[in-house]
Amino acid sequence: MSLSGLDLNLVLSLRALLEERNVTRAGRRVGLSQPAMSAALARLRRHFDDELLSRVGGQYELTALGRALLDRTGTACDLLERVFSSRxxxxxxxxxxxxxxxxxxxxxxxxxxxxxxxxxxxxxxxxxxxxxxxxxxxxxxxxxxxxxxxxxxxxxxxxxxxxxxxxxxxxxxxxxxxxxxxxxxxxxxxxxxxxxxxxxxxxxxxxxxxxxxxxxxxxxxxxxxxxxxxxxxxxxxxxxxxxxxxxxxxxxxxxxxxxxxxxxxxxxxxxxxxxxxxxxxxxxxxxxxxxxxxxxxxxxxxxxxxxxxxxxxxxxxx
Structure with a gap:
Protein backbone atom coordinates (compact mmCIF):
# COMPACT_ATOMS: atom_id res chain seq x y z
CA MET A 1 0.00 0.00 0.00
CA SER A 2 1.30 3.48 -0.87
CA LEU A 3 2.11 5.74 2.07
CA SER A 4 0.59 8.64 0.11
CA GLY A 5 -2.81 7.22 0.89
CA LEU A 6 -2.23 7.07 4.64
CA ASP A 7 -2.44 9.66 7.38
CA LEU A 8 0.88 9.16 9.16
CA ASN A 9 -0.55 10.83 12.27
CA LEU A 10 -2.36 7.53 12.72
CA VAL A 11 0.99 5.86 13.45
CA LEU A 12 1.30 7.90 16.66
CA SER A 13 -2.30 7.14 17.57
CA LEU A 14 -1.77 3.44 16.88
CA ARG A 15 1.30 3.30 19.10
CA ALA A 16 -0.45 5.10 21.94
CA LEU A 17 -3.53 2.86 21.71
CA LEU A 18 -1.51 -0.36 21.62
CA GLU A 19 0.71 0.66 24.51
CA GLU A 20 -1.94 2.29 26.71
CA ARG A 21 -4.81 -0.08 25.82
CA ASN A 22 -7.13 2.71 26.83
CA VAL A 23 -8.73 5.29 24.52
CA THR A 24 -8.76 8.13 27.03
CA ARG A 25 -5.14 7.67 28.16
CA ALA A 26 -3.98 7.23 24.57
CA GLY A 27 -5.71 10.46 23.55
CA ARG A 28 -4.17 12.36 26.46
CA ARG A 29 -0.74 11.04 25.46
CA VAL A 30 -0.89 12.38 21.89
CA GLY A 31 -2.98 15.48 22.62
CA LEU A 32 -6.34 14.30 21.25
CA SER A 33 -9.74 14.41 22.87
CA GLN A 34 -11.47 11.16 23.73
CA PRO A 35 -13.90 11.45 20.76
CA ALA A 36 -11.02 12.21 18.36
CA MET A 37 -9.04 9.20 19.59
CA SER A 38 -12.14 7.00 19.29
CA ALA A 39 -12.45 8.16 15.69
CA ALA A 40 -8.79 7.35 15.08
CA LEU A 41 -9.29 3.86 16.51
CA ALA A 42 -12.28 3.36 14.19
CA ARG A 43 -10.15 4.38 11.17
CA LEU A 44 -7.37 2.01 12.24
CA ARG A 45 -9.82 -0.85 12.65
CA ARG A 46 -11.14 -0.27 9.14
CA HIS A 47 -7.64 -0.08 7.72
CA PHE A 48 -6.43 -3.32 9.32
CA ASP A 49 -9.84 -5.05 9.23
CA ASP A 50 -9.19 -6.04 12.81
CA GLU A 51 -10.44 -4.89 16.20
CA LEU A 52 -6.84 -4.33 17.47
CA LEU A 53 -8.28 -3.76 20.96
CA SER A 54 -11.02 -6.03 22.21
CA ARG A 55 -12.92 -5.52 25.44
CA VAL A 56 -12.51 -8.31 27.97
CA GLY A 57 -14.45 -7.65 31.14
CA GLY A 58 -13.76 -4.08 32.19
CA GLN A 59 -10.59 -3.56 30.16
CA TYR A 60 -9.15 -3.79 26.65
CA GLU A 61 -6.73 -6.48 25.49
CA LEU A 62 -4.73 -6.62 22.28
CA THR A 63 -5.81 -8.94 19.51
CA ALA A 64 -3.22 -11.19 17.88
CA LEU A 65 -2.63 -8.57 15.20
CA GLY A 66 -2.46 -5.85 17.83
CA ARG A 67 0.33 -7.75 19.61
CA ALA A 68 2.19 -8.16 16.33
CA LEU A 69 1.86 -4.44 15.58
CA LEU A 70 3.03 -3.33 19.03
CA ASP A 71 6.76 -3.73 18.43
CA ARG A 72 6.58 -2.76 14.75
CA THR A 73 4.77 0.48 15.53
CA GLY A 74 7.35 1.43 18.15
CA THR A 75 10.15 0.81 15.67
CA ALA A 76 8.35 2.81 12.98
CA CYS A 77 7.88 5.78 15.32
CA ASP A 78 11.52 5.70 16.40
CA LEU A 79 12.63 5.71 12.77
CA LEU A 80 10.25 8.52 11.85
CA GLU A 81 11.56 10.62 14.73
CA ARG A 82 15.12 10.09 13.55
CA VAL A 83 14.22 10.87 9.93
CA PHE A 84 12.60 14.18 10.85
CA SER A 85 15.36 15.13 13.28
CA SER A 86 18.02 14.78 10.56
CA ARG A 87 20.18 17.82 9.87
Whole structure:
Protein backbone atom coordinates (compact mmCIF):
# COMPACT_ATOMS: atom_id res chain seq x y z
CA MET A 1 0.00 0.00 0.00
CA SER A 2 1.30 3.48 -0.87
CA LEU A 3 2.11 5.74 2.07
CA SER A 4 0.59 8.64 0.11
CA GLY A 5 -2.81 7.22 0.89
CA LEU A 6 -2.23 7.07 4.64
CA ASP A 7 -2.44 9.66 7.38
CA LEU A 8 0.88 9.16 9.16
CA ASN A 9 -0.55 10.83 12.27
CA LEU A 10 -2.36 7.53 12.72
CA VAL A 11 0.99 5.86 13.45
CA LEU A 12 1.30 7.90 16.66
CA SER A 13 -2.30 7.14 17.57
CA LEU A 14 -1.77 3.44 16.88
CA ARG A 15 1.30 3.30 19.10
CA ALA A 16 -0.45 5.10 21.94
CA LEU A 17 -3.53 2.86 21.71
CA LEU A 18 -1.51 -0.36 21.62
CA GLU A 19 0.71 0.66 24.51
CA GLU A 20 -1.94 2.29 26.71
CA ARG A 21 -4.81 -0.08 25.82
CA ASN A 22 -7.13 2.71 26.83
CA VAL A 23 -8.73 5.29 24.52
CA THR A 24 -8.76 8.13 27.03
CA ARG A 25 -5.14 7.67 28.16
CA ALA A 26 -3.98 7.23 24.57
CA GLY A 27 -5.71 10.46 23.55
CA ARG A 28 -4.17 12.36 26.46
CA ARG A 29 -0.74 11.04 25.46
CA VAL A 30 -0.89 12.38 21.89
CA GLY A 31 -2.98 15.48 22.62
CA LEU A 32 -6.34 14.30 21.25
CA SER A 33 -9.74 14.41 22.87
CA GLN A 34 -11.47 11.16 23.73
CA PRO A 35 -13.90 11.45 20.76
CA ALA A 36 -11.02 12.21 18.36
CA MET A 37 -9.04 9.20 19.59
CA SER A 38 -12.14 7.00 19.29
CA ALA A 39 -12.45 8.16 15.69
CA ALA A 40 -8.79 7.35 15.08
CA LEU A 41 -9.29 3.86 16.51
CA ALA A 42 -12.28 3.36 14.19
CA ARG A 43 -10.15 4.38 11.17
CA LEU A 44 -7.37 2.01 12.24
CA ARG A 45 -9.82 -0.85 12.65
CA ARG A 46 -11.14 -0.27 9.14
CA HIS A 47 -7.64 -0.08 7.72
CA PHE A 48 -6.43 -3.32 9.32
CA ASP A 49 -9.84 -5.05 9.23
CA ASP A 50 -9.19 -6.04 12.81
CA GLU A 51 -10.44 -4.89 16.20
CA LEU A 52 -6.84 -4.33 17.47
CA LEU A 53 -8.28 -3.76 20.96
CA SER A 54 -11.02 -6.03 22.21
CA ARG A 55 -12.92 -5.52 25.44
CA VAL A 56 -12.51 -8.31 27.97
CA GLY A 57 -14.45 -7.65 31.14
CA GLY A 58 -13.76 -4.08 32.19
CA GLN A 59 -10.59 -3.56 30.16
CA TYR A 60 -9.15 -3.79 26.65
CA GLU A 61 -6.73 -6.48 25.49
CA LEU A 62 -4.73 -6.62 22.28
CA THR A 63 -5.81 -8.94 19.51
CA ALA A 64 -3.22 -11.19 17.88
CA LEU A 65 -2.63 -8.57 15.20
CA GLY A 66 -2.46 -5.85 17.83
CA ARG A 67 0.33 -7.75 19.61
CA ALA A 68 2.19 -8.16 16.33
CA LEU A 69 1.86 -4.44 15.58
CA LEU A 70 3.03 -3.33 19.03
CA ASP A 71 6.76 -3.73 18.43
CA ARG A 72 6.58 -2.76 14.75
CA THR A 73 4.77 0.48 15.53
CA GLY A 74 7.35 1.43 18.15
CA THR A 75 10.15 0.81 15.67
CA ALA A 76 8.35 2.81 12.98
CA CYS A 77 7.88 5.78 15.32
CA ASP A 78 11.52 5.70 16.40
CA LEU A 79 12.63 5.71 12.77
CA LEU A 80 10.25 8.52 11.85
CA GLU A 81 11.56 10.62 14.73
CA ARG A 82 15.12 10.09 13.55
CA VAL A 83 14.22 10.87 9.93
CA PHE A 84 12.60 14.18 10.85
CA SER A 85 15.36 15.13 13.28
CA SER A 86 18.02 14.78 10.56
CA ARG A 87 20.18 17.82 9.87
CA UNK A 88 21.67 19.25 6.73
CA UNK A 89 24.53 20.85 8.69
CA UNK A 90 26.06 20.33 12.12
CA UNK A 91 28.48 22.61 13.97
CA UNK A 92 29.96 20.49 16.72
CA UNK A 93 31.41 23.33 18.74
CA UNK A 94 28.12 25.14 19.32
CA UNK A 95 25.18 22.81 18.74
CA UNK A 96 23.34 20.78 21.34
CA UNK A 97 22.73 17.11 20.53
CA UNK A 98 22.52 13.70 22.19
CA UNK A 99 23.82 10.45 20.72
CA UNK A 100 22.81 7.04 22.08
CA UNK A 101 25.27 4.18 21.61
CA UNK A 102 24.66 0.54 22.51
CA UNK A 103 27.80 -1.04 23.92
CA UNK A 104 29.23 -3.68 26.25
CA UNK A 105 31.15 -2.56 29.32
CA UNK A 106 34.34 -3.55 27.46
CA UNK A 107 33.59 -1.20 24.56
CA UNK A 108 32.70 1.66 26.91
CA UNK A 109 35.86 1.26 28.98
CA UNK A 110 38.30 0.82 26.11
CA UNK A 111 36.75 3.05 23.43
CA UNK A 112 33.79 4.95 24.85
CA UNK A 113 35.77 6.70 27.55
CA UNK A 114 38.25 8.08 25.01
CA UNK A 115 35.43 9.07 22.65
CA UNK A 116 33.76 10.93 25.52
CA UNK A 117 36.98 12.84 26.26
CA UNK A 118 37.28 13.95 22.64
CA UNK A 119 33.60 14.94 22.46
CA UNK A 120 33.95 16.91 25.72
CA UNK A 121 36.87 18.85 24.26
CA UNK A 122 35.46 19.46 20.78
CA UNK A 123 31.69 19.54 21.26
CA UNK A 124 30.88 20.66 24.82
CA UNK A 125 27.11 20.74 24.22
CA UNK A 126 26.97 17.22 22.79
CA UNK A 127 25.92 14.43 25.16
CA UNK A 128 26.78 10.75 24.86
CA UNK A 129 24.47 8.14 26.33
CA UNK A 130 25.85 4.60 26.52
CA UNK A 131 23.32 1.82 26.99
CA UNK A 132 24.06 -1.84 27.66
CA UNK A 133 23.65 -3.86 24.48
CA UNK A 134 20.30 -5.71 24.71
CA UNK A 135 20.40 -9.53 24.80
CA UNK A 136 18.49 -9.77 21.49
CA UNK A 137 20.75 -7.35 19.60
CA UNK A 138 22.09 -10.11 17.38
CA UNK A 139 18.62 -11.51 16.64
CA UNK A 140 16.75 -8.26 15.96
CA UNK A 141 19.54 -5.89 15.01
CA UNK A 142 17.42 -3.65 12.79
CA UNK A 143 15.00 -2.91 15.62
CA UNK A 144 17.80 -2.19 18.08
CA UNK A 145 19.59 0.10 15.64
CA UNK A 146 16.35 1.98 14.96
CA UNK A 147 16.32 3.14 18.59
CA UNK A 148 19.95 4.25 18.81
CA UNK A 149 22.64 6.10 16.90
CA UNK A 150 24.97 3.14 16.79
CA UNK A 151 26.10 -0.20 18.14
CA UNK A 152 29.66 -0.93 19.24
CA UNK A 153 30.33 -4.55 18.40
CA UNK A 154 33.15 -6.56 16.81
CA UNK A 155 32.94 -8.12 13.38
CA UNK A 156 31.85 -11.74 13.18
CA UNK A 157 28.61 -11.31 15.13
CA UNK A 158 26.29 -9.24 12.90
CA UNK A 159 26.31 -8.30 9.22
CA UNK A 160 24.27 -6.34 6.71
CA UNK A 161 24.52 -2.84 8.17
CA UNK A 162 26.87 0.06 7.41
CA UNK A 163 29.87 0.24 9.68
CA UNK A 164 32.94 2.27 10.62
CA UNK A 165 36.10 0.39 11.58
CA UNK A 166 37.42 1.43 14.99
CA UNK A 167 40.33 -0.60 16.38
CA UNK A 168 41.78 -4.07 16.73
CA UNK A 169 42.39 -5.99 19.92
CA UNK A 170 44.04 -9.23 20.94
CA UNK A 171 42.93 -11.91 23.40
CA UNK A 172 44.54 -12.94 26.66
CA UNK A 173 43.79 -15.30 29.51
CA UNK A 174 43.33 -14.43 33.17
CA UNK A 175 44.71 -16.83 35.77
CA UNK A 176 44.64 -16.37 39.53
CA UNK A 177 47.96 -15.25 40.97
CA UNK A 178 47.68 -18.04 43.58
CA UNK A 179 46.90 -20.76 41.02
CA UNK A 180 49.93 -23.02 41.31
CA UNK A 181 48.57 -25.49 38.78
CA UNK A 182 49.75 -23.17 36.02
CA UNK A 183 53.38 -22.28 35.51
CA UNK A 184 54.77 -19.52 33.36
CA UNK A 185 52.78 -20.53 30.29
CA UNK A 186 49.35 -21.88 29.57
CA UNK A 187 49.05 -25.21 27.77
CA UNK A 188 46.20 -26.40 25.60
CA UNK A 189 45.46 -29.05 28.20
CA UNK A 190 44.93 -26.31 30.81
CA UNK A 191 42.04 -24.91 28.76
CA UNK A 192 40.23 -28.25 28.89
CA UNK A 193 40.89 -29.31 32.47
CA UNK A 194 40.38 -26.00 34.33
CA UNK A 195 36.99 -24.38 35.01
CA UNK A 196 36.15 -21.13 33.19
CA UNK A 197 34.51 -17.82 33.90
CA UNK A 198 32.74 -16.80 30.70
CA UNK A 199 31.01 -13.73 29.33
CA UNK A 200 27.48 -15.04 28.84
CA UNK A 201 26.57 -13.36 25.56
CA UNK A 202 27.68 -14.07 22.00
CA UNK A 203 29.77 -10.96 21.31
CA UNK A 204 33.01 -12.95 21.51
CA UNK A 205 31.58 -15.49 19.04
CA UNK A 206 34.64 -15.61 16.72
CA UNK A 207 36.90 -16.43 19.68
CA UNK A 208 34.44 -19.06 20.90
CA UNK A 209 34.21 -20.60 17.42
CA UNK A 210 37.99 -20.81 17.24
CA UNK A 211 38.12 -22.68 20.55
CA UNK A 212 35.52 -25.12 19.23
CA UNK A 213 37.57 -25.67 16.06
CA UNK A 214 40.58 -26.44 18.24
CA UNK A 215 38.59 -29.08 20.08
CA UNK A 216 38.26 -27.06 23.28
CA UNK A 217 34.90 -27.29 25.03
CA UNK A 218 35.23 -24.94 28.03
CA UNK A 219 33.80 -26.14 31.32
CA UNK A 220 32.01 -22.92 32.30
CA UNK A 221 31.64 -22.76 36.05
CA UNK A 222 30.51 -19.11 36.20
CA UNK A 223 29.01 -16.86 33.51
CA UNK A 224 28.57 -13.13 33.88
CA UNK A 225 27.15 -10.25 31.85
CA UNK A 226 30.18 -8.02 32.38
CA UNK A 227 33.68 -8.27 30.97
CA UNK A 228 35.01 -6.11 33.80
CA UNK A 229 33.78 -8.63 36.39
CA UNK A 230 35.94 -11.43 34.99
CA UNK A 231 39.13 -10.76 37.00
CA UNK A 232 37.27 -10.73 40.31
CA UNK A 233 35.69 -14.09 39.53
CA UNK A 234 39.07 -15.57 38.60
CA UNK A 235 41.08 -14.26 41.57
CA UNK A 236 41.60 -16.81 44.33
CA UNK A 237 40.21 -19.74 42.30
CA UNK A 238 41.30 -22.38 39.78
CA UNK A 239 39.23 -20.63 37.10
CA UNK A 240 40.51 -19.05 33.91
CA UNK A 241 38.89 -16.48 31.64
CA UNK A 242 39.38 -15.19 28.10
CA UNK A 243 39.46 -11.39 27.95
CA UNK A 244 40.36 -8.62 25.52
CA UNK A 245 43.96 -7.53 26.02
CA UNK A 246 43.24 -3.79 25.95
CA UNK A 247 40.77 -4.24 28.81
CA UNK A 248 43.27 -6.40 30.68
CA UNK A 249 45.87 -3.64 30.41
CA UNK A 250 43.36 -0.96 31.39
CA UNK A 251 42.34 -2.84 34.53
CA UNK A 252 45.87 -3.79 35.55
CA UNK A 253 46.16 -4.30 39.30
CA UNK A 254 42.47 -4.42 40.23
CA UNK A 255 42.59 -8.11 41.21
CA UNK A 256 45.19 -10.76 42.03
CA UNK A 257 45.37 -12.29 38.57
CA UNK A 258 48.00 -12.86 35.92
CA UNK A 259 47.54 -11.99 32.26
CA UNK A 260 48.82 -14.80 30.07
CA UNK A 261 49.20 -15.45 26.35
CA UNK A 262 46.85 -17.96 24.72
CA UNK A 263 48.57 -21.26 23.89
CA UNK A 264 47.38 -20.84 20.28
CA UNK A 265 47.26 -18.08 17.67
CA UNK A 266 44.07 -16.35 18.76
CA UNK A 267 41.97 -14.64 16.08
CA UNK A 268 42.16 -10.87 16.70
CA UNK A 269 39.09 -8.83 17.46
CA UNK A 270 38.06 -5.98 15.11
CA UNK A 271 35.77 -3.53 16.86
CA UNK A 272 33.36 -1.47 14.74
CA UNK A 273 30.56 1.06 14.98
CA UNK A 274 27.39 -0.17 13.26
CA UNK A 275 24.43 2.08 12.41
CA UNK A 276 21.04 2.04 10.73
CA UNK A 277 21.04 3.29 7.10
CA UNK A 278 18.55 6.02 8.07
CA UNK A 279 21.48 7.91 9.62
CA UNK A 280 23.80 7.72 6.62
CA UNK A 281 23.33 11.27 5.30
CA UNK A 282 22.53 13.01 8.58
CA UNK A 283 25.16 15.71 9.25
CA UNK A 284 25.25 15.17 13.02
CA UNK A 285 25.69 11.43 12.57
CA UNK A 286 28.39 11.94 9.94
CA UNK A 287 30.28 14.00 12.52
CA UNK A 288 29.83 11.24 15.10
CA UNK A 289 31.14 8.60 12.70
CA UNK A 290 34.13 10.68 11.65
CA UNK A 291 34.98 11.42 15.28
CA UNK A 292 34.62 7.74 16.24
CA UNK A 293 36.85 6.70 13.31
CA UNK A 294 39.51 9.22 14.39
CA UNK A 295 39.45 8.02 18.00
CA UNK A 296 39.58 4.41 16.80
CA UNK A 297 42.57 5.14 14.55
CA UNK A 298 44.44 6.67 17.49
CA UNK A 299 43.71 3.56 19.53
CA UNK A 300 44.85 1.29 16.72
CA UNK A 301 48.14 3.20 16.53
CA UNK A 302 48.96 1.77 19.95
CA UNK A 303 48.78 -1.98 19.54
CA UNK A 304 47.69 -3.94 22.61
CA UNK A 305 50.76 -5.23 24.42
CA UNK A 306 51.81 -8.82 24.29
CA UNK A 307 53.04 -9.67 27.73
CA UNK A 308 55.88 -12.11 27.95
CA UNK A 309 55.52 -15.04 30.30
CA UNK A 310 55.15 -13.30 33.68
CA UNK A 311 57.49 -14.01 36.53
CA UNK A 312 55.96 -15.67 39.54
CA UNK A 313 54.45 -12.96 41.71
CA UNK A 314 53.86 -10.55 38.84
CA UNK A 315 50.38 -9.11 39.01
CA UNK A 316 47.90 -7.96 36.40
CA UNK A 317 44.21 -7.96 35.76
CA UNK A 318 41.56 -8.30 33.13
Missing amino acids: AAFTAGTEEHEFTLLASDYAVAVFGAELARVVHAEAPRVRLRFQRTPPDATEDTATQLSTADGLLMPHGVITGFPTVELFTDAWAFLVAEANEEIGDRLAMDDLSRLPWVSYQRTYDAPAARQLSMLGIDPHVEVSVDSFQSLPFLVAGTRRIALVQRRLAELMHGVADVRVMEPPYEAVPLQEALWWHPVHTHDAAHIWLRETAARVGAELSASEPGRAAAPERGARGAG
